[in-house]
Amino acid sequence: TLPGGRFYPRDVESALVWLDENAAPNDFVLADVSTSQLVAQRTKLKVYVGHEMETLGYEDKLREMELFFKGETQDDWLAQTKVKWIIADKDDDLNTAWLKAVYENESVIVYRVASE
Numbered sequence: 001t002l003p004g005g006r007f008y009p010r011d012v013e014s015a016l017v018w019l020d021e022n023a024a025p026n027d028f029v030l031a032d033v034s035t036s037q038l039v040a041q042r043t044k045l046k047v048y049v050g051h052e053m054e055t056l057g058y059e060d061k062l063r064e065m066e067l068f069f070k071g072e073t074q075d076d077w078l079a080q081t082k083v084k085w086i087i088a089d090k091d092d093d094l095n096t097a098w099l100k101a102v103y104e105n106e107s108v109i110v111y112r113v114a115s116e
Helices: 012-022 035-040 058-069
Strands: 028-030 083-089 097-105 110-114
Touching: 012 083, 012 097, 012 110, 028 035, 028 097
Parallel strands: 028 083
Antiparallel strands: 083 110, 097 110
């Protein structure tokens, strides 16, 4: 048998299925790099930061993504990006001022970025 790390996490897979059915083609998604790479593989969506060789400005976007998931970005940071969706773990410390939870399962939350 294969080790558990060789499979998609069930909660992430469920969130990706929901997102692929509900998001517009080519919408941008923000998630950690591992989840973003799954988004790119399993959906019709684009990712803010994904594979190092396929993301323009990878280092800057990686740093911005990490700050976002620590709750350390400016309140209006998302408005300055093309991001429409966020995939987060339930224990992430996000500033949800610009976010609306639209899907949730045992460990994952999908947020829609609110329009101005």
